[in-house]
Amino acid sequence: MQIKENEYLREHTTFRVGGPAPRYYIPESIEELIELLREHRESGVPFRILGNGSNLLVSDAGVDFDVIEIRGRLEGVELLDAERVRALAGTQLARAARFAQQQGLEGMEALHGIPGTVGGALVMNAGAYGTEIRDVLESCEVLTRTGERLRLSPEELALSYRHSCIEEKGYTVLSATFRLRHGAAAEIAGRMQDYRTRRMEKQPLNLASAGSTFRRPEGQFAGKLIEEAGLRGFSLGGAQVSEKHCGFIVNRGAASAAELYALISEVIRRVEAHSSVVLKPEVKMWGSF
Ligand SMILES: Cc1cc2nc3c(=O)[nH]c(=O)nc-3n(C[C@H](O)[C@H](O)[C@H](O)COP(=O)(O)OP(=O)(O)OC[C@H]3O[C@@H](n4cnc5c(N)ncnc54)[C@H](O)[C@@H]3O)c2cc1C
Structure with missing residues (x-):
């Protein structure tokens, strides 16, 4: 297993910001991950x-x-039977969705463009274009705080909007097991392509971001509220409300995390002043701000 000291997290986040983690582990297998978690549990050293x-x-x-990276090494996707696909937590969602499509299994195509891992997508109950990961999840295998290995149903994960x-x-x-439906591989691929085109048209994919920065307020759209508050393109240092999609805060290249955070706070303040809606970040914050 690789262990790096003082590893800068900006190398590992799509926002391209973030200072060092004291220790950065890259386990090579599920067994190594389980052992590493046991050591952390016993020593009491916190980790994410x-x-x-x-x-x-x-x-x-x-x-x-400490930070434990699971993408890359802990990945793999397999067909369990005619309608079920199992993916390790570090598998890219795109890879799992593509694999399902190649088997002629539909249900994951709208998730294909979400740039997360299967594990991260479950934590967030990630979703796009009317599909959330809970819609296709049959079960999920987790390790508990006490080291127990459990298989949980979607209900036991309490999956709700981005939570x-x-x-x-x-x-x-x-790992996660998905239950899918039979479909024609070419048609599923066509829908994937359609979603990809829509993303490329609407989202600032050429700039560093963490996707939609804010949760969708009940009955509203964060991007629309931000635009109505006059904030399209508004910037603080290298952080900017995307010109292309106001729901995205982007790093124009040299933003600091402090600038991104300051802009998020300012957007919340101005949207509240304009429309009385208090936006809540969807993006998770690590460290002190
Ligand atoms: C351009 C762009 C477009 C996006 N579009 C969408 C979209 O359409 N829909 C959407 O929902 N999201 C979208 N996102 C946001 C993001 O991709 C999702 O939230 C994704 O699910 C995060 O997965 P990740 O692997 O990157 O998680 P990370 O960002 O690495 O982690 C997120 C949280 O999950 C935890 N975590 C990760 N893996 C595990 C694990 N195995 N076990 C326990 N905890 C874990 C982490 O500790 C952290 O708290 C977008 C982001 C970008 C940059």
Whole structure:
């Protein structure tokens, strides 16, 4: 297993910001991950799991916990039977969705463009274009805080809009099993392409971001509220409300986490002043702000 000291998290987040983690582990197998978690449990050293870092804003000063990266090494996807696909937690959602499509299994195509891992997508109950991961999830294997290996149903994960109980309970996701429907591979591929085109048209994919920065307020759209508050293109240092999609805060290249955080706070303040709606970040914050 690779262990790096003072590893800068900006190398591992899609926002491209974030200071160092004291220790950064890259386990090579599920067994190594389980052993590493046992050691952390016994020593009491705090840790967090990192997927693709596509929903994280990490402080410039870094974090005071160990980080365990699971993408890349802990990945793999297999067909369990005619309608079920199992993926390890570090598998890219795109890879799992593509694999399902190639088997002529539909249900994951709208999730294909979400740049996260299977584990990170479960934590967030990630979703797009009317599909959430809970719609296709049959079960999920987790390691508990006490080292027990459990298979949980979607109900036991309490999946709701961009939320699950995984973090509150201190679970580490090991793998997920998806139940899908039979479909024509070419048609599923066509829908994937359509979603990809829509993303490329609407989202600032050429700039570093963490996707939609804010949760969707009940009955409203964050991007629309931000635009109505006159904030399209508004910037603080290198952080900017995307010109292309106001729901995205982007790093124009040299933003610091402090600038991104300051802009998020300012957007919340101005949207509240304009429309009395208090936006809540969807992006998770690591470290002190
Ligand atoms: C361009 C862009 C577009 C996006 N579009 C969408 C979209 O359409 N829909 C959507 O929902 N999201 C979208 N996102 C946000 C993001 O991709 C999702 O939230 C994704 O599910 C995060 O997965 P991740 O692997 O990157 O998680 P990370 O950002 O690495 O981690 C997120 C949280 O999950 C925890 N975690 C990760 N893996 C595990 C594990 N195995 N066990 C326990 N905890 C774990 C981490 O500790 C952290 O708290 C987008 C992001 C970008 C940059």
